[in-house]
Amino acid sequence: MPGIAEERLIVAETIEDARDALRQGRAVLAGGSWVMRAPVRGQALPERLVSVGRIAALGRVEVEENGYVIGAAVTHIALTEALRGMPQLTGLVTAAATSANPAVRRVATVGGNLCCVDFAASDFAPALLACGALVYLETAQGPVTLPMTEFLARRAEVLPRALLTGVRVPRSVRASAHQRLPMRKAGDYPVAIVSMAICGGELHIAVGSVEPVARRWTALEQALDRRALDPERAGGLAETLNDFNGRDGIEADGWYRREVLPALVRRCTAALLSGESR
Known part of the structure; x- marks a missing residue:
């Protein structure tokens, strides 16, 4: 890999190999494209790394009795293909299929996306x-x-000593949707993201890219009645209950990230209702 000397990088073949590397103080190479741009951001590259891309168990998507298990090394494109035909997981499919650009989606992984603090x-x-x-x-x-x-809140503390092996999505998800507002000048990264899901009879709403860490929009969840969802009403409540502190970035100011949330909520609500009616 360009920029990393061979002796600085080892390749784990098993999870036990990766555990041994962690004990030796190595960092997991997760989110390679983000890691390799560290010098551009004024950050140093990690001194000693372990690659986990060859661990077969991390590259699987498995449907189990109590959920869908997605390995950390599953690429965006592989996840899109594996979950296609599962309408209740449309939100995840959309997230995987629209993130970044096709070249990145071919190599970027679920674990890498989540581990870039x-x-x-x-x-x-x-x-x-x-x-x-x-x-x-x-x-x-x-x-x-x-x-x-909890993982998102603690990952800066946890990840230096841990390997993310996968995620489990519960079977209780009945419908889901995902809407984003990308900007070409930002390299197709989204200015704001709204995700929704019906889980066990409850409406969950999460927002990404507006603040430094994605979070649930609990005030909006509590104000909306899942049994009488309406895109226009949801958008109006999003304007009233907008409690986000938008982050400033080179691609968009914080105020603009907040400003676009009601429109994304309307779009996401409509998409969720469309999926739930199937």
């Missing part, structure tokens, strides 16, 4: 938050499972 424009973070996903981690001490909300 400073990457605020992740599509998978809000999509998985809305679906109530669980995150599976392997540490030197053994396996750990975290709710997506």
Whole structure:
């Protein structure tokens, strides 16, 4: 890999190999394109890395009795193909199929997207938050499972000592939708993202790219009646209940990220209702 000397990078063939590398103080190479641009952001490249792309178990999507398990090394394109035909997971399919650009989607992985702590424009973070996903981690001490909300809040602390092996989306997801506003000048990264899902009879709404870390929009969830969802009403409430502190970036100011949320809520609500009626 350009920019990383061979002795700085080892390739794990098994999860146990990766655990050993973590014990040696190596960092997992996750989100390679983001990591390799670290010098552009004024950050140093990690000194010692372990690649986990060859671990077969991390490259699978499995349908199990209590959920859908997505390996950390599954690419965006592979996930799109694996979940196609599952209308209840339309939100995740849309997140995978529209993130970045085709060249990136061929190589970028679910785990890499989630493990880039400073990457605020992740599509998978809000999509998985809305679906109530669980995150599976392997540490030197053994396996750990975290709710997506807790993982996002603690990942800067957890990831230096852990390998993200996959995520589980519960079977309780009945319908989901994902809407984003990309800007070409931002390299197709989204200015704002809204994801919605009906999970076990509850409406979940998550927002990404507006603040540094994706989060649930609990005020809007509580104000909306899932049984009488209406795009226009949802958009109006989004204007009233907009409690986000938009981040400023080279591609958009924080005020603009907040400003576009009601329109995205309208679009996402309409898409969710369309999926639920199938």
